[in-house]
Amino acid sequence: MTDALPAWTGDTAALRAVQDELARKVVIRDDFPKPLRTVAGFDVGFEDDGATTRAAAVLLDADTLEVIDQQVARAPTRMPYIPGLLGFRELPALLEALAMLERAPDLAFIDGHGIAHPRRLGIAAHFGVATNLPCIGVARKILVGEARMALHEMRGAFTPLRDGREQIGWLLRSKPGCLPLLVSPGHRVAMPSAPELVMRFVTRYRLPEPTRLADRLASPSEDTSLTADEHAG
Numbered sequence: 001m002t003d004a005l006p007a008w009t010g011d012t013a014a015l016r017a018v019q020d021e022l023a024r025k026v027v028i029r030d031d032f033p034k035p036l037r038t039v040a041g042f043d044v045g046f047e048d049d050g051a052t053t054r055a056a057a058v059l060l061d062a063d064t065l066e067v068i069d070q071q072v073a074r075a076p077t078r079m080p081y082i083p084g085l086l087g088f089r090e091l092p093a094l095l096e097a098l099a100m101l102e103r104a105p106d107l108a109f110i111d112g113h114g115i116a117h118p119r120r121l122g123i124a125a126h127f128g129v130a131t132n133l134p135c136i137g138v139a140r141k142i143l144v145g146e147a148r149m150a151l152h153e154m155r156g157a158f159t160p161l162r163d164g165r166e167q168i169g170w171l172l173r174s175k176p177g178c179l180p181l182l183v184s185p186g187h188r189v190a191m192p193s194a195p196e197l198v199m200r201f202v203t204r205y206r207l208p209e210p211t212r213l214a215d216r217l218a219s220p221s222e223d224t225s226l227t228a229d230e231h232a233g
Contacts, residue, residue, distance in 0.1 A: 004130040005091055008079040015085050016119060023120040025129045031188040032134035033106040036062040039201065040105035041210025042097065042127070044090045045219035046077065053077045055093035056217035058210060059101050065201070065209050070217060071100035084118055084143075087126030094127055107189075107197065108135035109210040111218075114186035114194075116161055116169035118144045128187020135186035136194050137169075138211050142182055147171045151180055158183070158195040170195045175206040 006018055039062050045054045052074050059069040073096035079089050090112075098104065113122025114137030121129075124137030145163040151171050152159075161169040161182065169184030172195045183194050201208040207215065 004126065005088065008088065012082060012085065015088055019085075019087075019119040019121040019126075022126065022129050023115075026115060026120065026125050026186075027188050028115065028185050028191060029188070030190045030193050036106045038062055038068065038103070038105045039107045039109065039210050040098075040101065041109045041111070041208070041212070041214035042094055043111040043211060043214035043218040044093060047074070051077055053090060053093040054218055055090065055097040056214045057094075057097035057101050058213040058217060059103070059105055060210055060213075062106065065203070067213065069102045070213070071097050072217060073097040073100060086112060087121065087123045090123055091126055091130060094123075095130065098131060098133075104131075104133060106134070108133050108186075109198070109201070109208055109214075110135055110137050110186060111139070111211045111215060113137040113139045113143055113182065114169065114184035114189075116143060116145060116163075116182055116184035120168070122184070122186075124184070124186030132187070134188035136189055136197060137182075137184045137186045138198060138208060139182040139184075140179070144168070153177075156195075156199050167191060172198060174199065174202045174208070175204075178206045181206070 040059045055073045057071050073093050075093040110124035114124040128135040145161045147159050149159045157173040158170045160167045171180040172183045173180050185194050
């Protein structure tokens with residue numbers, strides 16, 4: 001665990017080197033229980049003008065979407081927001097929230113990017129390597145890459161997100177009339193499976209239920225939560 005979360009010393013170059021090392025441990029193939037019994041959503045907000053990191057975890061029945069358990073963990077914010085290094089800032093509180101759940105999920109949905117990241121280690125991939133849980137990143141803003149094909153307005157339509165020649169994720173139209181989601185594997189999920197798994201848990205909202213519920217729990221109205229740019233990082 002210390003390998004995934006080195007102490008914050010202000011050395012951003014060292015953290016980027018750690019990301020490069022951890023990214024090599026990410027598994028992009030399906031390796032999750034079938035059928036899924038439980039899924040969980042994870043999201044982070046902030047309190048006390050950013051001094052406290054507030055991580056939310058919501059565990060759901062994969063068939064009924066009934067909430068089985070939900071937890072909030074609070075931890076001192078360990079470092080400032082630095083684009084591209086979000087995992088080191090948010091992961092400690094996320095791990096605490098995971099540990100508080102009555103059991104670990106079969107599949108986790110993280111508010112943020114998986115491998116759709118400059119060093120292929122967004123918060124969802126970082127979480128996945130640290131916990132070895134299958135997970136998917138569900139973000140709302142492109143951090144790196146571009147979609148070269150127009151995205152259809154139809155519900156469930158998706159198109160590849162590429163960084164150069166490499167596919168790093170998908171743009172997914174989860175709800176017509178709304179901006180698309182940025183979906184990418186985090187760990188132990190194959191690229192083709194990611195958008196289908198997200199859509200399985202989309203109801204009438206733009207976000208899939210696991211991250212929608214976690215978002216509500218992580219960032220109540222009185223919180224000073226992350227901006228869109230920070231969520232992307």
